[in-house]
Amino acid sequence: MLTLKQSRRLQSLIIGALAWAIAAVIFFPIFWMVLTSLKTEIDAFATPPQFIFTPTLENYLHINERSDYFAFAWNSVLISVSATLLCMCLAVPAAYSMAFFETRHTKRTLLWMLSTKMLPPVGVLVPIYLLAKQFGLLDSRLALIIIYTLINLPIIVWMVYTYFKDIPVDILEAARLDGATTWQEIVRVLLPIARGGLASTMLLSLILCWNEAFWSLNLTSSAAAPLTALVASYSSPEGLFWAKLSAVSTLACAPILIFGWISQKQLVRGLSFGAVK
Amino acid sequence: MADLKIRNLQKGFDGTAIIKGVDLDIRDREFVVFVGPSGCGKSTLLRLIAGLEEVSSGHIELDGQDITDMAPARRDLAMVFQTYALYPHMTVRKNLSFALDLARVGKQEIEAKVANAARILQLDALLERKPKQLSGGQRQRVAIGRAIVRNPKIFLFDEPLSNLDAALRVQTRLELARLHKDLQATMIYVTHDQVEAMTLADKVVVLNGGRVEQVGSPLELYHHPANLFVAGFLGTPKMGFLRGTLNRVEADNCDVQLECGTHLTLPLSAAGLSVGSTVTLGVRPEHLNVVSTGNGRMQVTADVSERLGSDTFCHVSCASGEMLTVRVRGDFAPRYGDTLTLDFDTAHCHLFDADGQAVAKPLQQAA
Numbered sequence: 001m002l003t004l005k006q007s008r009r010l011q012s013l014i015i016g017a018l019a020w021a022i023a024a025v026i027f028f029p030i031f032w033m034v035l036t037s038l039k040t041e042i043d044a045f046a047t048p049p050q051f052i053f054t055p056t057l058e059n060y061l062h063i064n065e066r067s068d069y070f071a072f073a074w075n076s077v078l079i080s081v082s083a084t085l086l087c088m089c090l091a092v093p094a095a096y097s098m099a100f101f102e103t104r105h106t107k108r109t110l111l112w113m114l115s116t117k118m119l120p121p122v123g124v125l126v127p128i129y130l131l132a133k134q135f136g137l138l139d140s141r142l143a144l145i146i147i148y149t150l151i152n153l154p155i156i157v158w159m160v161y162t163y164f165k166d167i168p169v170d171i172l173e174a175a176r177l178d179g180a181t182t183w184q185e186i187v188r189v190l191l192p193i194a195r196g197g198l199a200s201t202m203l204l205s206l207i208l209c210w211n212e213a214f215w216s217l218n219l220t221s222s223a224a225a226p227l228t229a230l231v232a233s234y235s236s237p238e239g240l241f242w243a244k245l246s247a248v249s250t251l252a253c254a255p256i257l258i259f260g261w262i263s264q265k266q267l268v269r270g271l272s273f274g275a276v277k
Numbered sequence: 278m279a280d281l282k283i284r285n286l287q288k289g290f291d292g293t294a295i296i297k298g299v300d301l302d303i304r305d306r307e308f309v310v311f312v313g314p315s316g317c318g319k320s321t322l323l324r325l326i327a328g329l330e331e332v333s334s335g336h337i338e339l340d341g342q343d344i345t346d347m348a349p350a351r352r353d354l355a356m357v358f359q360t361y362a363l364y365p366h367m368t369v370r371k372n373l374s375f376a377l378d379l380a381r382v383g384k385q386e387i388e389a390k391v392a393n394a395a396r397i398l399q400l401d402a403l404l405e406r407k408p409k410q411l412s413g414g415q416r417q418r419v420a421i422g423r424a425i426v427r428n429p430k431i432f433l434f435d436e437p438l439s440n441l442d443a444a445l446r447v448q449t450r451l452e453l454a455r456l457h458k459d460l461q462a463t464m465i466y467v468t469h470d471q472v473e474a475m476t477l478a479d480k481v482v483v484l485n486g487g488r489v490e491q492v493g494s495p496l497e498l499y500h501h502p503a504n505l506f507v508a509g510f511l512g513t514p515k516m517g518f519l520r521g522t523l524n525r526v527e528a529d530n531c532d533v534q535l536e537c538g539t540h541l542t543l544p545l546s547a548a549g550l551s552v553g554s555t556v557t558l559g560v561r562p563e564h565l566n567v568v569s570t571g572n573g574r575m576q577v578t579a580d581v582s583e584r585l586g587s588d589t590f591c592h593v594s595c596a597s598g599e600m601l602t603v604r605v606r607g608d609f610a611p612r613y614g615d616t617l618t619l620d621f622d623t624a625h626c627h628l629f630d631a632d633g634q635a636v637a638k639p640l641q642q643a644a
């Protein structure tokens with residue numbers, strides 16, 4: 001028989017092992033991608049896959065020669081950041097009214113908004129393509145900013161709504177009685193209290209925009225093309241080059257990974273700031 | 278100055294009437310307490326005054342100005358919430374100064390006002406803390422401080438003491454009473470605790486089911502309840518009620534035949550009621566006496582007793598099954614099931630007609 005202490009220990013060991021296993025499974029593709037990017041094309045195709053090889057940077061050099069990485073990266077940054085900010089500007093007022101001035105229709109509206117995400121994007125490809133063309137927005141950043149804002153809006157509103165729902169309405173009413181206008185109530189009371197949740201929402205929005213490939217591939221060609229378009233350009237015409245594809249994917253993921261990693265620390269701090277001081 | 282007039286105020290939520298026509302006058306510097314059972318609309322009425330809920334119909338007037346549709350921010354009222362509702366991301370100092378800050382009051386004036394409120398409420402040492410780092414009682418004081426710094430026309434309190442433990446509640450109750458005297462402020466206070474209502478109020482408003490049952494000073498309500506509801510609601514233990522019929526009606530007295538068999542002559546003028554009509558007799562525990570067997574008026578059976586040391590509350594059941602509570606000074610321990618004989622202090626008995634309205638007032642009023 002195990003004592004209570006021993007069984008606790010065993011339990012935490014098993015949970016720990018499971019967590020590591022899941023983390024390894026999730027991390028493996030990224031690890032493999034980075035590894036492949038450092039191989040020669042011949043090594044990359046080898047079966048069985050090789051773990052030991054002479055690393056090379058030639059893939060990265062090739063990419064740098066063939067295309068202007070920073071132009072693509074700059075497009076990605078501009079589009080993701082603008083779409084995220086625009087999305088938040090729309091989502092905060094929407095979530096505010098739904099969370100604090102609930103009507104009989106609020107729940108249904110929320111569900112309806114989310115249900116629009118069930119539509120396959122390809123279903124509206126032609127109309128949106130034609131609209132973009134009509135307004136002269138093909139291969140423009142503005143088109144992607146608008147579309148990203150709109151496709152992420154339901155999820156972002158939903159998330160902000162749940163964060164707002166956690167805030168007791170009394171606090172906002174106190175501010176109202178203290179003489180705050182709606183603007184002051186939101187900017188000086190609501191947003192600071194919800195800042196942890198808002199920050200994670202914004203991070204999610206950034207990631208979603210950064211990785212979006214369907215619309216960026218269909219609506220841009222060169223001038224406004226973000227990193228996803230750059231990656232795609234390595235996968236088709238001249239056949240598959242695993243090593244180069246891996247290298248360009250690594251380059252495409254790197255900024256958002258690093259940003260996510262840095263801001264995660266900030267996020268944890270931000271989330272616990274109010275609680276512990 | 279703060280003169281509040283409420284005229285035929287009504288409020289419904291989704292078609293359900295909650296406040297069903299309230300008329301009320303609150304004068305400058307009055308301490309008004311709304312009491313009533315849970316769900317009777319006390320908080321709703323307070324929130325209507327504050328402007329946090331939209332009025333369905335009727336008017337609210339403050340100092341002659343119609344504020345029915347005015348935004349809460351412009352009413353110049355301060356509210357202390359049951360949950361305190363402090364701003365969690367601000368220090369105590371910022372919490373106190375927030376309203377002044379919004380009103381663009383000068384820095385020095387803000388500092389002086391915050392310091393003053395902090396001194397009154399003994400918050401000096403806590404000014405740089407966040408609400409999370411305060412105890413319940415301290416948060417409560419910050420919430421009150423937030424109202425004080427503003428020097429509002431009216432203070433609104435919604436059950437501000439209900440989250441405090443018993444000892445702190447008594448202490449804070451005294452502090453509030455003192456604050457009211459010191460600040461010379463008009464206060465409206467919601468509670469379902471009748472001790473708070475009795476001790477704090479200049480004027481008690483008893484609400485029931487969205488209507489005002491009676492308005493008056495605490496002792497007026499205690500001694501002259503206008504109806505069965507007020508009579509039963511105020512006073513611990515509750516007033517006892519016995520059903521009966523009127524036997525004889527004179528100008529200044531009447532006879533009541535109680536269902537439990539006892540016959541009483543009350544010094545009450547039941548003019549307007551006819552002989553034979555159904556009535557309810559109300560008698561408070563302190564107006565019943567246990568007397569030695571023989572010369573009493575009513576035989577009852579002892580139920581459980583609550584012995585508090587200073588007083589004993591004996592619960593007894595009458596022949597008709599109706600329950601009464603008798604207050605005996607000092608210690609007294611009847612055995613469960615014993616037969617006791619009760620005497621009525623008829624001068625202090627209340628009589629209610631079939632609709633529950635008090636039909637006649639006791640001639641004498643002394644407690």
Ligand SMILES: Nc1ncnc2c1ncn2[C@@H]1O[C@H](COP(=O)(O)OP(=O)(O)OP(=O)(O)O)[C@@H](O)[C@H]1O
Nearest residue numbers: 290291295313314315316317318319320321322469
């Ligand atoms: N926003 C709302 N929507 C619908 N019904 C409401 C709303 N607010 C209050 N009510 C209803 O109005 C009635 C009165 O509520 P209120 O909060 O005023 O009661 P109260 O007298 O303050 O009770 P308590 O002593 O329990 O605080 C209740 O039946 C409640 O369900």
Ligand SMILES: [Mg+2]
Nearest residue numbers: 319320321436
């Ligand atoms: Mg209430």
